[in-house]
Amino acid sequence: MQTLTIDLKERSYxxxxxxxxxxxxxxFASLAGRRVAIVTNETVAPLYLARLQGTxxxxxxxxxxxxxxxxxxxxxxxxxxxxxxxxxxxxxxxxTTIVALGGGVIGDLSGFAAATYQRGVPFIQVxxxxxxxxDSSVGGKTGINHPRGKNMIGAFWQPRxxxxxxxxxxxxxxxxxxxxxxxxxKYGLIRDLPFLxxxxxxxxxxxxxxxxxxxxxxxxxCANKAQVVAGDELETAKEGGRALLNLGHTFGHAxxxxxxxxxxxxxxxxxxxxxxxxxxxRRLGWLGEADVERVSKLFERxxxxxxxxxxxxxxxxxxxxxxxxxxxxxxxxxxxxxxGEAMTYAEAPMSEIxxxxxxxxx
Amino acid sequence: MQTLTIDLKERSYxxxxxxxxxxxxxxFASLAGRRVAIVTNETVAPLYLARLQGTxxxxxxxxxxxxxxxxxxxxxxxxxxxxxxxxxxxxxxxxTTIVALGGGVIGDLSGFAAATYQRGVPFIQVxxxxxxxxDSSVGGKTGINHPRGKNMIGAFWQPRxxxxxxxxxxxxxxxxxxxxxxxxxKYGLIRDLPFLxxxxxxxxxxxxxxxxxxxxxxxxxCANKAQVVAGDELETAKEGGRALLNLGHTFGHAxxxxxxxxxxxxxxxxxxxxxxxxxxxRRLGWLGEADVERVSKLFERxxxxxxxxxxxxxxxxxxxxxxxxxxxxxxxxxxxxxxGEAMTYAEAPMSEIxxxxxxxxx
Numbered sequence: 185m186q187t188l189t190i191d192l193k194e195r196s197y198x199x200x201x202x203x204x205x206x207x208x209x210x211x212f213a214s215l216a217g218r219r220v221a222i223v224t225n226e227t228v229a230p231l232y233l234a235r236l237q238g239t240x241x242x243x244x245x246x247x248x249x250x251x252x253x254x255x256x257x258x259x260x261x262x263x264x265x266x267x268x269x270x271x272x273x274x275x276x277x278x279x280t281t282i283v284a285l286g287g288g289v290i291g292d293l294s295g296f297a298a299a300t301y302q303r304g305v306p307f308i309q310v311x312x313x314x315x316x317x318x319d320s321s322v323g324g325k326t327g328i329n330h331p332r333g334k335n336m337i338g339a340f341w342q343p344r345x346x347x348x349x350x351x352x353x354x355x356x357x358x359x360x361x362x363x364x365x366x367x368x369x370k371y372g373l374i375r376d377l378p379f380l381x382x383x384x385x386x387x388x389x390x391x392x393x394x395x396x397x398x399x400x401x402x403x404x405x406c407a408n409k410a411q412v413v414a415g416d417e418l419e420t421a422k423e424g425g426r427a428l429l430n431l432g433h434t435f436g437h438a439x440x441x442x443x444x445x446x447x448x449x450x451x452x453x454x455x456x457x458x459x460x461x462x463x464x465x466r467r468l469g470w471l472g473e474a475d476v477e478r479v480s481k482l483f484e485r486x487x488x489x490x491x492x493x494x495x496x497x498x499x500x501x502x503x504x505x506x507x508x509x510x511x512x513x514x515x516x517x518x519x520x521x522x523x524g525e526a527m528t529y530a531e532a533p534m535s536e537i538x539x540x541x542x543x544x545x546x
Numbered sequence: 547m548q549t550l551t552i553d554l555k556e557r558s559y560x561x562x563x564x565x566x567x568x569x570x571x572x573x574f575a576s577l578a579g580r581r582v583a584i585v586t587n588e589t590v591a592p593l594y595l596a597r598l599q600g601t602x603x604x605x606x607x608x609x610x611x612x613x614x615x616x617x618x619x620x621x622x623x624x625x626x627x628x629x630x631x632x633x634x635x636x637x638x639x640x641x642t643t644i645v646a647l648g649g650g651v652i653g654d655l656s657g658f659a660a661a662t663y664q665r666g667v668p669f670i671q672v673x674x675x676x677x678x679x680x681d682s683s684v685g686g687k688t689g690i691n692h693p694r695g696k697n698m699i700g701a702f703w704q705p706r707x708x709x710x711x712x713x714x715x716x717x718x719x720x721x722x723x724x725x726x727x728x729x730x731x732k733y734g735l736i737r738d739l740p741f742l743x744x745x746x747x748x749x750x751x752x753x754x755x756x757x758x759x760x761x762x763x764x765x766x767x768c769a770n771k772a773q774v775v776a777g778d779e780l781e782t783a784k785e786g787g788r789a790l791l792n793l794g795h796t797f798g799h800a801x802x803x804x805x806x807x808x809x810x811x812x813x814x815x816x817x818x819x820x821x822x823x824x825x826x827x828r829r830l831g832w833l834g835e836a837d838v839e840r841v842s843k844l845f846e847r848x849x850x851x852x853x854x855x856x857x858x859x860x861x862x863x864x865x866x867x868x869x870x871x872x873x874x875x876x877x878x879x880x881x882x883x884x885x886g887e888a889m890t891y892a893e894a895p896m897s898e899i900x901x902x903x904x905x906x907x908x
Binding site for chain 2: 261265268269272273275296300301302303304325327330332333335336337338339340418505
């Protein structure tokens with residue numbers, strides 16, 4: 185078991201990474217004598233709920249569980265309300281810890297419930313997808329979607345503990361493994377060129393789910409994200425800071441929204457969106473054609489799409505204007521100054537943004 | 547204009563108190579060049595919306611406004627969603643400041659919208675009721691009701707600025723002036739005996755809306771609340787701390803819920819609930835009969851009820867068990883050790899709690 189501490193002063197917390205942690209009482213020792221409400225979904229529950237319940241009961245926690253439907257389409261108010269109803273029906277109070285067992289949707293929903301139930305209760309993440317392990321484990325972002333936009337409603341709420349059991353990746357569908365890998369690659373692109381090189385060397389073995397290599401990739405990803413987040417917990421930095429984590433996300437959100445939520449996985453949209461951001465960086469003279477080619481290739485080796493749907497550049501721009509990365513009316517994008525170094529940039533000419541989009545649509 | 551600074555380190559903010567502030571550009575100078583979304587209700591809008599819009603426009607803010615229905619019955623998800631819809635339709639982004647113009651319901655709803663829209667936007671309170679001026683101005687509590695309980699969903703979200711224009715109290719219905727006075731009296735009871743004595747000396751003139759006396763009472767109330775909140779921002783203190791502000795609230799919430807939300811005003815329920823708490827304190831030997839009598843009399847001089855509805859003690863206890871003041875299953879109450887000194891207490895015998903409730907029902 186590896187431990188990575190996310191340093192956020194009084195809100196600091198550990199991320200435990202390793203095989204078999206769901207069945208390891210020592211990972212959950214802090215819950216001895218506490219009331220716990222596990223929130224999971226109907227895909228994950230048959231695989232891992234009994235195991236986690238058993239471990240929590242073993243450490244002396246009082247456990248209740250809620251099983252929600254699976255999918256991004258349920259990341260909405262109605263499902264959130266099912267969590268509130270459950271907590272109230274079970275008479276959960278401010279001392280109850282909410283444990284999210286599942287992927288990003290479960291983590292975002294449960295985390296937002298934890299942030300807002302009785303104005304905030306303790307929260308623990310047990311991510312079971314690669315994406316959730318390398319992304320939502322660090323940063324404290326929680327929330328739900330709104331018909332007009334993704335993650336429009338939410339809060340920052342830090343977990344007390346994250347337990348990433350790499351065994352859970354063995355049951356992860358191929359497509360979701362790929363989607364998680366898009367975010368892993370992102371960390372290399374924005375701030376860790378040696379990690380990008382390492383990924384280039386090991387992508388096939390990672391996609392074959394080599395446990396040891398995956399554990400390294402998860403830890404390195406979380407460590408990279410943690411360093412960014414520690415300097416900008418609430419995403420208030422004007423330049424750079426946490427915004428850099430959104431490489432490919434503004435384009436990606438447009439892809440997800442334009443195609444209709446649930447058609448593209450988040451990580452898939454991020455991969456294609458990242459290629460758009462890299463193409464724009466190339467047009468601005470910061471990357472070479474070989475750089476864009478190399479990254480596209482790496483995404484493809486991770487079985488990820490590198491082209492967005494052909495919605496037309498204007499539709500993309502309209503959807504992008506709804507994204508949170510718009511500040512006081514300006515379209516602020518994350519671009520690469522070079523491989524391994526990202527920056528925020530609000531001066532890209534609209535003509536170049538349009539051209540980058542059109543070039544990178546299928 | 548008086549200024550009181552609420553000291554919460556990087557979340558510190560000023561409360562401006564005085565006559566005519568709604569029309570005073572200097573009170574809102576910080577909004578120059580900002581986008582602002584005013585949220586108000588259909589009672590307050592005809593009285594004060596144009597005035598505030600004019601002042602904000604004068605300082606150079608870009609203003610949009612949303613008028614909601616009036617009343618505690620609308621402090622729910624549906625109304626909150628109307629705020630989200632408005633903000634999204636107006637393409638408000640993270641740089642937009644939400645301004646709550648109204649009483650506690652508008653403040654709680656708008657504050658929760660500010661806490662959760664795009665994971666948090668700046669928030670300004672312009673309270674137009676005495677209750678909101680002395681209570682929700684300080685503390686950062688925001689939220690909505692749930693069919694199973696009041697304020698069950700919410701967040702802590704500090705305003706950047708509070709502007710309390712005492713002129714707005716001239717249009718406040720008598721019943722709401724009284725409800726606000728219940729909270730004013732509370733500050734005297736829990737920690738400021740000289741203020742309680744002052745209230746005893748001036749209650750009739752306060753109820754006659756003497757502006758200067760009201761301004762003093764508001765400032766003294768906010769200062770008292772601020773001192774409590776500064777030591778316990780997130781209500782995490784095990785003993786005392788912010789919980790002391792809830793004198794009368796656990797009984798009061800039971801009255802509000804038991805009678806059906808909207809029948810009793812919050813302050814009315816707090817007055818009757820406070821008498822229950824004082825009666826229990828008397829039964830535990832901390833107060834004399836004359837103390838309880840004196841405070842009941844003071845509430846009555848403020849035209850407040852001092853008896854709860856006769857729901858039966860068991861129904862009260864059941865409703866109280868749903869209140870957030872229950873921690874790990876124990877009923878923790880705020881009681882008075884003596885007039886001017888409150889404490890949290892979890893050891894009151896159930897028989898005495900029942901007796902105090904029965905004694906104080908009409």
